[in-house]
Amino acid sequence: MGMNLAERILAxxxxxxxxxxxxxxxxxxxLALLHDIFAAQVFNLLRDTGLDQVFDPDRIVVVIDHxxxxxxxxxxxxxxxxxxxxxxxxxxxxxxxxxxxxHQLLPEHGHIRPGDLVVxxxxxxxxxxxxxxxxxxxxxxDMVYALATGQLWFRVPETIRFEMTGDLxxxxxxxxxxxxxAGRFGADGAxxxxxxFAGPAVAGADMSSRLTVCNMALEMGAxxxxxxxxxxxxxxxxxxxxxxxxxxxxxxDATYEAVHxxxxxxxxxxxxxxxxxxxxxxxxxxxxxxxxxxxxxxxxNGRIEDLRAAAEVLAGHHIAPGxxxxxxxxxxxVLGEALETGVAATLVEAGASIxxxxxxxCFGGHGGLLAPGERCIGTHNRNFIGRMGSSEAEIxxxxxxxxxxxxxxxxxxxxRKLGAxxx
Amino acid sequence: MADDIxxxxxxxxxxDISTDVLSPGAYAVDPVEVRKLHVLESVIPEFANxxxxxDIIVAGRNFGCGSxxxxxxxxxxxxxxxxxxxxxxxxxxxxNAIAVGLPALICTGIHAAFADGDDIQVDLVTGVVTNVASxxxxxxxxxxxxxxxxxxxxxxxxxxxxxxxx
Numbered sequence: 001m002g003m004n005l006a007e008r009i010l011a012x013x014x015x016x017x018x019x020x021x022x023x024x025x026x027x028x029x030x031l032a033l034l035h036d037i038f039a040a041q042v043f044n045l046l047r048d049t050g051l052d053q054v055f056d057p058d059r060i061v062v063v064i065d066h067x068x069x070x071x072x073x074x075x076x077x078x079x080x081x082x083x084x085x086x087x088x089x090x091x092x093x094x095x096x097x098x099x100x101x102x103h104q105l106l107p108e109h110g111h112i113r114p115g116d117l118v119v120x121x122x123x124x125x126x127x128x129x130x131x132x133x134x135x136x137x138x139x140x141x142d143m144v145y146a147l148a149t150g151q152l153w154f155r156v157p158e159t160i161r162f163e164m165t166g167d168l169x170x171x172x173x174x175x176x177x178x179x180x181x182a183g184r185f186g187a188d189g190a191x192x193x194x195x196x197f198a199g200p201a202v203a204g205a206d207m208s209s210r211l212t213v214c215n216m217a218l219e220m221g222a223x224x225x226x227x228x229x230x231x232x233x234x235x236x237x238x239x240x241x242x243x244x245x246x247x248x249x250x251x252x253d254a255t256y257e258a259v260h261x262x263x264x265x266x267x268x269x270x271x272x273x274x275x276x277x278x279x280x281x282x283x284x285x286x287x288x289x290x291x292x293x294x295x296x297x298x299x300x301n302g303r304i305e306d307l308r309a310a311a312e313v314l315a316g317h318h319i320a321p322g323x324x325x326x327x328x329x330x331x332x333x334v335l336g337e338a339l340e341t342g343v344a345a346t347l348v349e350a351g352a353s354i355x356x357x358x359x360x361x362c363f364g365g366h367g368g369l370l371a372p373g374e375r376c377i378g379t380h381n382r383n384f385i386g387r388m389g390s391s392e393a394e395i396x397x398x399x400x401x402x403x404x405x406x407x408x409x410x411x412x413x414x415x416r417k418l419g420a421x422x423x
Numbered sequence: 424m425a426d427d428i429x430x431x432x433x434x435x436x437x438x439d440i441s442t443d444v445l446s447p448g449a450y451a452v453d454p455v456e457v458r459k460l461h462v463l464e465s466v467i468p469e470f471a472n473x474x475x476x477x478d479i480i481v482a483g484r485n486f487g488c489g490s491x492x493x494x495x496x497x498x499x500x501x502x503x504x505x506x507x508x509x510x511x512x513x514x515x516x517x518x519n520a521i522a523v524g525l526p527a528l529i530c531t532g533i534h535a536a537f538a539d540g541d542d543i544q545v546d547l548v549t550g551v552v553t554n555v556a557s558x559x560x561x562x563x564x565x566x567x568x569x570x571x572x573x574x575x576x577x578x579x580x581x582x583x584x585x586x587x588x589x
Contacts, residue, residue, distance in 0.1 A: 024569040049584050074452070123491045123515060139493030139519035145579045149586075153569055187439075188485040192514045221485070223514050364448070384443060384489065 002251030004159045005226045006194035009134035013117040013154075021158045021257070029059070029146050030133075031111060033120035035102050036064040038140050040078050042121065043085035045144045055150030057090040061111055063102035064095065068358035071366035100331025100357040103127040103215065103299035107207070108331055110241035114229035114248040119146055124299050124381065126218045130210035131236070132229035132248045134194075137218070157223045158257040160190055163199035166265030171416035173309065174209035175301055175379065175399035178216040179270035181262070183280025191221035193257065196250065201264050202227060207236040208305040215300045216381050219277040269414060271377075272397035275385040283402055283414045293324045293376040294407035296400055297355070298362040301379035302330030304337045306400040311343045313404035313415055314350035320410030325352040326368045328360030350408075364388045370395075377406050427548045429505045429526070430555070431477040434470070435539040436463070438483035442516070445487065445495035458494055459501040476503030479545065481537045483509065487516020496520040496527075506545050508533050508552055508563060521570050524578035528552070530563035547571065 003011060003018065011019040013027035034042055039062055046052060054060055062082060067075035079097060086094050095105050103124055106112050114132030118125060121143050128135030138146065146152045162181065168174075182189070195217050197210070205213070210227050217225025227233075229248035238244045268282040296302070296310050307329065319325050327347050329335040335357055338344040344354060355361075361368030362380040369389030370376055376388060376395050383395035398406070401415035408418065444465055450458050463470040480486075480499065486509040487495055496519040499507065506526040510533060520527035528545065530552050537543060542555035550565035566574070576582040 024567050045580065049580060051583070121491060123489075137491040137515055139491055139496075139515065139522055141493060141522040141579050142518060145522075145583050148583055153573075155567075187488065188511060188513075191485065191511055192517070221488070221514060384441065386443065386448070 001255070002253035004194070004250040004254040004256060005132065005196055005228065006134060006157055006159050006224050007254070008250070009115055009117055010154055010156050012115060019156050021156050023156045025154055025156060026151050027117055027154050029119055029150055029152060030116040031118045032060045032143065032146050033102055033106065033118065033122065033125060034060070034062050034143065035066055035122055036079060036082060037066050038121040038143070040081040040085065042140050042143045042147065043082070043089070045140060046147055049144065049148065051148050054089050054091070054147045057092065060091050060147065061093040061106060062086050062091055062095070063099070063105055064097040065101045066359045066363060067365055068097040068356055070097065098332060098356055098358070100329070100334065101299045101302065101359055103211070104302065104330035104334065107131060107211065108240055108333060110237070113242070114233060114245050119143070119152060123218050124215050126222060126225045127211055127215040127299060129214035129217065129224050129226040130207060131233055132227060134224050134226070136223050157192055157194045159194040159196055161196040161198055161256045161259045162262050163259060164197065164201035164262045164264055165199050166201060166263050167204065168264050168267065171401055172267055172269055173399040173401065174205055174213050176267055176270040177264060178213045179272055179280050179397065180267055182216065182219050182272070182278045183270065185220060187219060187276060187278040188221045190217065192223060193221070194224040194226060195220070195222045197225065197227050199262070203230065203232070205232070206305065207232055208303045211303070212300055219381055269399060269402045269416065271402065271412060272383055274383055274394040274396065277381070277383060277397065283398070283412065286412050287414055289412045290375065291323065291377055291406055291411055292374040293326065293368065293370065294319070294403050295326045295361060295368060295376060295378035295380065296403055297326070297328030297330065297360045298378070298380035299330065300381040301400050302328055302334065304334050304343070306379060307334065307338050307343050307347065309400040310404035311346040313401050313418060314408065315346050317350055317408050319351040319407045323407055323410050325350070325407045326355055326361065327352045328355040329357045332357050361388055377403050377412060379403050428544065428546050429479065430542070430544040431479045431505055433479055433481045433537045433539065433541045433543040434474065435537055436480060436482040437466070439485045439488055440466070440482055442487060442489035442492050442495040446492055446498050451492070451494070455497060455501045459498045462498045462502060471502060474502050474504065477505050478503065479505055479543050480507040481533055481543065482507065483534045484511045485513060486511070487513040489513070491515050493519040493523060496525050497523045500525045508545060510534050521573050522579040524574055524581070526566065526574055528563040528566065530561050532561050536561055
């Protein structure tokens with residue numbers, strides 16, 4: 001019987017010819033990711049077990065990305081502790097504060113390969129499915145076990161397949177596609193399942209778009225969000241420090257729990273409304289809601305393609321009076337490219353503040369939090385109550401183009417109309 | 424060693440109880456003795472004071488949704504909650520519950536079959552869930568042997584320590 005992508009990944013990792021949805025397997029981990037919120041705690045727990053060594057220092061990546069630059073003495077102490085731990089354990093794949101967000105750095109530096117099984121102490125580890133890798137979040141105890149043994153148990157998930165057809169209209173991006181899917185199928189629409197994003201339309205999705213889509217698969221409850229590895233994947237891998245790849249695809253006779261056909265050609269820009277990711281409306285139904293802040297960044301949409309899409313909307317204009325526009329490039333490389341290509345200058349001339357490469361205000365730690373009654377529109381992935389400061393603030397999620405258009409208008413705005421009026 | 428048959432008082436919760444409600448971010452880096460005092464405080468302020476060892480959570484859909492923070496499950500266990508039975512569970516909560524040694528079951532129909540304070544019995548091996556007063560019997564998805572092995576060890580870290588000794 002044929003296997004889908006999730007089954008292929010877990011079969012190989014478990015050393016089996018065949019696995020099927022519902023089975024439990026003990027799988028070998030190809031890569032483990034830790035970031036600064038949980039790394040010190042995990043390393044302390046590992047030491048407490050009495051083992052205090054890792055299965056393979058070369059298959060562990062540690063990134064300081066959330067509390068960057070350290071906003072408090074406590075954060076600085078956590079970072080100091082992480083540096084001591086990785087030195088003792090011999091972990092060399094370490095990205096210190098300022099290099100960028102984990103989910104940008106791992107693909108960007110060639111750590112992710114199609115078919116790999118990757119675990120991370122971060123729910124958005126699903127992002128790596130963009131390269132055909134099985135990426136998924138785990139908690140701190142599971143990570144201690146994985147670091148000590150190189151193995152972890154997994155239930156082979158059922159898979160939902162989205163067959164996507166048609167071309168996106170101008171001003172609409174793959175962020176709008178995943179927001180639409182979250183709205184249509186719900187925040188638990190893929191609970192404990194894998195999602196395969198497939199169909200003729202995916203050939204037109206560049207790697208940046210695929211990373212956005214798989215990042216937010218988690219917001220539908222998914223264990224994995226997966227694209228097959230194709231020519232787009234091959235080109236991306238070759239240009240990011242690695243060898244190319246053969247196609248990595250589901251078997252032709254693979255089985256699925258459900259297959260949904262999704263037509264993209266009439267999709268409008270989408271906006272997720274407070275306080276749930278699946279409260280989604282077309283932008284045309286929420287235009288005019290007043291705003292105080294706009295945020296472009298995060299592991300969802302902080303890449304150069306996202307900054308460029310925003311700059312195209314903002315070029316030659318200035319954000320509305322009373323608006324604040326924050327831009328956090330997803331990595332130092334992204335910031336460098338934005339500087340070289342003039343994108344950064346365009347953003348700053350339009351009134352943007354550029355933050356250090358990292359998570360920025362997305363998770364509510366620092367760097368652009370909200371007062372009671374304020375509203376922010378951002379390109380990130382969660383709009384839960386209290387996520388960015390006050391629990392009386394409101395967060396809207398949208399594409400870089402919609403966020404940029406809204407920053408100019410001072411209220412939620414449709415990027416297609418702005419583009420038309422500007423010729 | 425977890426017993427296979429649990430019996431206790433049911434706390435009936437709503438749908439979409441998030442990790443922010445189970446483990447508020449403001450206490451994220453506090454020790455468990457502090458964190459457990461704030462469990463569910465935004466929806467049931469008296470919960471942490473009134474819950475007793477052996478009580479069982481009965482919840483609706485998408486319980487434990489949100490972040491990968493393991494403290495959501497750890498806090499409940501620290502308060503003595505014996506088991507969580509839900510219409511559906513977030514994957515990360517499920518993983519973390521097993522990892523810290525807290526049984527978490529999915530049982531269709533559970534939310535309608537129980538009122539707050541009902542006497543509930545759960546058989547972790549067969550998955551049979553009983554409302555002791557009304558004698559309504561439901562069947563949860565039984566926990567796979569792999570998960571029960573981790574639970575019986577007291578969690579995955581205990582399993583790891585056992586493995587390193589063996």
